[in-house]
Amino acid sequence: MTEFATRAVHAGQEPDATTGAVIPPIHVTSTYVQDGVGAMRNGYEYSRGGNPTRDALQTLLADLDGGVAAYSFASGLAAEDALLRAYLEPGARVVMGNDVYGGTHRLVNRLHVPWGVELVVVDMSDVDRVRAALEGAPAKTVLWVETPTNPLMKIADIALLSEVGHAAGALVVVDNTFASPYLQQPLSLGADAVSYSTTKYLGGHSDVVGGAVVLRDEAFAEQVGFLQFGAGAIASPFDAFLTTRGIKTLPVRMERHSSNAQAVAEALVSAPGVERVYYPGLSDHPGHEVAAKQMRGFGGMLSVALTGGPEAAKRFVESTEVFTLAESLGGVESLIGYPSEMTHASVKGTELAVPENVVRLSVGIEDQGDLVADVLQALSR
Numbered sequence: 001m002t003e004f005a006t007r008a009v010h011a012g013q014e015p016d017a018t019t020g021a022v023i024p025p026i027h028v029t030s031t032y033v034q035d036g037v038g039a040m041r042n043g044y045e046y047s048r049g050g051n052p053t054r055d056a057l058q059t060l061l062a063d064l065d066g067g068v069a070a071y072s073f074a075s076g077l078a079a080e081d082a083l084l085r086a087y088l089e090p091g092a093r094v095v096m097g098n099d100v101y102g103g104t105h106r107l108v109n110r111l112h113v114p115w116g117v118e119l120v121v122v123d124m125s126d127v128d129r130v131r132a133a134l135e136g137a138p139a140k141t142v143l144w145v146e147t148p149t150n151p152l153m154k155i156a157d158i159a160l161l162s163e164v165g166h167a168a169g170a171l172v173v174v175d176n177t178f179a180s181p182y183l184q185q186p187l188s189l190g191a192d193a194v195s196y197s198t199t200k201y202l203g204g205h206s207d208v209v210g211g212a213v214v215l216r217d218e219a220f221a222e223q224v225g226f227l228q229f230g231a232g233a234i235a236s237p238f239d240a241f242l243t244t245r246g247i248k249t250l251p252v253r254m255e256r257h258s259s260n261a262q263a264v265a266e267a268l269v270s271a272p273g274v275e276r277v278y279y280p281g282l283s284d285h286p287g288h289e290v291a292a293k294q295m296r297g298f299g300g301m302l303s304v305a306l307t308g309g310p311e312a313a314k315r316f317v318e319s320t321e322v323f324t325l326a327e328s329l330g331g332v333e334s335l336i337g338y339p340s341e342m343t344h345a346s347v348k349g350t351e352l353a354v355p356e357n358v359v360r361l362s363v364g365i366e367d368q369g370d371l372v373a374d375v376l377q378a379l380s381r
């Protein structure tokens with residue numbers, strides 16, 4: 001089993017040893033019988049500490065990213081919190097992009113900064129600024145890289161930033177939610193850890209909230225595992241099952257998301273009322289070359305700025321028929337949103353604010369012609 005699409009279906013998914021069930025069962029149990037005091041079967045004692053359904057998902061995730069271990073959580077933010085708290089201490093520093101996921105900024109700014117962590121926000125596509133932000137870095141420093149970013153689809157060079165981060169002694173983390181492990185492999189590009197909201201492309205069907213981290217270092221992985229057990233924000237067996245089920249079709253879905261998004265982006269470029277299209281698959285996108293180097297495809301997310309300002313943007317998102325007006329992304333169904341008042345409302349007025357004429361599209365796997373026709377008819381309104 002060497003190729004990604006084969007591993008996505010089989011890694012961690014051995015048929016059940018007792019019944020031969022091809023699909024491993026969902027182990028809905030809180031506790032496990034002991035054959036004598038402390039004599040556990042296969043190490044299972046209590047489901048916060050270990051559950052076979054969650055373990056199957058974790059084995060799969062570690063395999064897909066080429067990590068030594070993965071841990072799955074109740075949400076993407078729970079995963080980020082465990083990863084960061086396993087590493088940080090008062091006096092530590094976090095350097096992150098000025099367009100990271102708003103919840104990531106809020107997590108560090110509102111929960112870790114009061115604990116004594118310093119937060120520095122920079123433009124991650126400007127390496128000199130990243131270097132400056134890392135100057136005099138304390139022993140515990142995290143360089144938090146998200147690429148492509150949300151919603152302006154900026155691209156950061158993972159290999160280059162890993163070098164810059166490591167030169168300053170920092171732990172380099174990549175939030176790989178938008179690309180998924182199918183399109184982008186941060187550990188092989190030099191990063192130390194990968195973080196996911198599995199709510200998005202990994203789950204892929206908008207029916208489960210979850211998160212995961214994948215680690216390359218055994219000792220650090222143990223610390224993150226202790227946070228999962230000790231703080232307890234675990235993925236439930238049913239959520240782990242749904243996520244595993246979603247991942248089996250990840251390669252097929254990502255190919256289709258990418259080709260559909262490319263077609264929608266190209267149709268929007270020449271449409272009336274469009275000021276700018278943000279999609280890394282367009283050859284004039286500022287990050288196109290880096291994206292082409294580090295990604296297998298350009299993904300299903302794009303944004304568009306309209307010449308008609310906030311009014312036109314709001315009318316547009318309320319006029320689509322195939323694209324559903326909703327937050328979140330990465331599911332098989334196409335979604336459309338108005339970031340400045342929806343996903344990014346919490347960062348309004350801060351350096352993370354999104355222009356008010358920008359609309360974000362999560363392009364699904366429906367018929368390409370239907371999707372293109374839908375955005376064009378909505379624009380014409």
Ligand SMILES: *Cc1c(COP(=O)(O)O)cnc(C)c1O
Nearest residue numbers: 075076077101175177197199210
């Ligand atoms: C959604 C998202 C998160 C947070 O994940 P939740 O599952 O909502 O907690 C983090 N990073 C990115 C890029 C996201 O899109």
